[in-house]
Amino acid sequence: MLHEIIESARSRLGERLLILGHHYQREDVIVHADLVGDSFQLSSIAAEQSAPNRHTTSKSNFAHNQIDNSNFADKNFAKKNCETIIFCGVHFMAETADILANSSENLERRGGERVNVILPDLGAGCSMADMASRESVSKCWDELATIIDIDEVLPITYVNSTAELKAFCGERGGVACTSSNARAVIEWALSKKRRILFFPDQHLGRNTALKMGIPISEMTTWKDGKPEFGGNDIDVIRRSRVLLWDGFCCVHQKFLPGHIDEIRSILPNVKVIVHPECNQEVVAKADEAGSTAYILKRITESPDESVWAVGTESRFVERIAKQNPSKKIVHLAFQPSYCSTMGLITLENLAAMFDPIEKNKPINIIKVEESVAKNALIALQRMLQIT
Numbered sequence: 001m002l003h004e005i006i007e008s009a010r011s012r013l014g015e016r017l018l019i020l021g022h023h024y025q026r027e028d029v030i031v032h033a034d035l036v037g038d039s040f041q042l043s044s045i046a047a048e049q050s051a052p053n054r055h056t057t058s059k060s061n062f063a064h065n066q067i068d069n070s071n072f073a074d075k076n077f078a079k080k081n082c083e084t085i086i087f088c089g090v091h092f093m094a095e096t097a098d099i100l101a102n103s104s105e106n107l108e109r110r111g112g113e114r115v116n117v118i119l120p121d122l123g124a125g126c127s128m129a130d131m132a133s134r135e136s137v138s139k140c141w142d143e144l145a146t147i148i149d150i151d152e153v154l155p156i157t158y159v160n161s162t163a164e165l166k167a168f169c170g171e172r173g174g175v176a177c178t179s180s181n182a183r184a185v186i187e188w189a190l191s192k193k194r195r196i197l198f199f200p201d202q203h204l205g206r207n208t209a210l211k212m213g214i215p216i217s218e219m220t221t222w223k224d225g226k227p228e229f230g231g232n233d234i235d236v237i238r239r240s241r242v243l244l245w246d247g248f249c250c251v252h253q254k255f256l257p258g259h260i261d262e263i264r265s266i267l268p269n270v271k272v273i274v275h276p277e278c279n280q281e282v283v284a285k286a287d288e289a290g291s292t293a294y295i296l297k298r299i300t301e302s303p304d305e306s307v308w309a310v311g312t313e314s315r316f317v318e319r320i321a322k323q324n325p326s327k328k329i330v331h332l333a334f335q336p337s338y339c340s341t342m343g344l345i346t347l348e349n350l351a352a353m354f355d356p357i358e359k360n361k362p363i364n365i366i367k368v369e370e371s372v373a374k375n376a377l378i379a380l381q382r383m384l385q386i387t
């Protein structure tokens with residue numbers, strides 16, 4: 001019944017509505033998404049939304065689960081005439097979509113008309129993003145300035161962060177990144193400045209820097225709340241090129257090196273692939289590490305009868321397994337590891353968004369304050385340019 005309600009409202013709204021779904025979203029919700037992707041892909045699509053044409057309609061995509069990347073190459077789709085985006089993801093993703101879809105350039109093209117970005121459950125946050133506030137990062141920045149030349153530091157925020165922190169980076173010549181382009185962004189940053197301050201995810205920062213050949217002796221972790229330079233000796237900070245915030249993703253911290261040993265003893269032909277939000281030991285032991293888009297591509301393009309153990313969010317793993325029946329695909333930790341906040345978006349709260357939209361009284365709108373959005377956009381546009 002809810003599926004029918006959603007699909008009939010979608011066909012009435014036509015091209016005026018775009019539904020974006022993150023790979024970690026529930027299956028019954030994701031079937032209604034026009035596009036499914038990771039943060040980088042979904043941000044790019046939000047940035048592409050242009051002048052609305054209120055009289056066009058589109059065909060329903062229900063039951064067309066766009067798990068591959070092919071839709072993202074379809075520029076005609078990306079230029080869809082959009083007035084509203086429903087974001088089936090978490091809060092920082094909706095903020096990012098609002099900033100990009102309502103950039104001054106896009107607003108000018110649309111004669112000042114905003115695209116409303118809607119999050120079906122306003123409680124759908126991200127525990128990692130909550131681990132770094134503008135206040136705490138500013139405090140760290142100010143403390144660093146007392147012991148090193150702060151003009152030699154470039155701030156980088158993982159896109160899994162608040163708009164306030166993206167604005168912090170934009171104001172200081174810094175940049176945002178996703179797990180897809182973290183290496184390119186860090187390389188770019190270190191070609192401009194001697195050091196980086198990377199937040200909130202220590203693991204993505206550390207794993208990427210190690211892959212670039214930066215030794216662990218040139219990195220340190222700033223522990224929020226610890227007195228005396230985030231719990232660091234001054235000399236350690238002075239010799240570090242990579243300063244990492246101590247945030248993490250609880251979903252990816254469930255994977256342990258022992259899981260890799262165990263799965264290899266059970267499935268000798270297994271290839272282990274993990275997300276770089278996993279800890280350093282897990283990434284070092286795995287056969288491969290990469291973003292969700294990378295994991296999807298590697299498994300999809302692997303030969304029939306390949307065997308994979310995947311260390312990332314479990315709804316995504318289950319979906320890849322369903323899409324690749326000729327391959328054996330298992331959870332790395334044996335037990336599923338779901339992102340609980342992504343799971344807050346349900347068929348019920350998705351369906352509840354449509355009636356207000358059709359009555360021109362949309363609810364659950366995520367709107368980033370203008371001065372924050374302006375500076376956050378600088379960091380996000382740099383992110384989209386560096387691939």
Ligand code: SF4
Nearest residue numbers: 126127128249251339
């Ligand atoms: S999987 Fe981790 S980083 Fe991603 S939204 Fe959930 S808690 Fe945040």
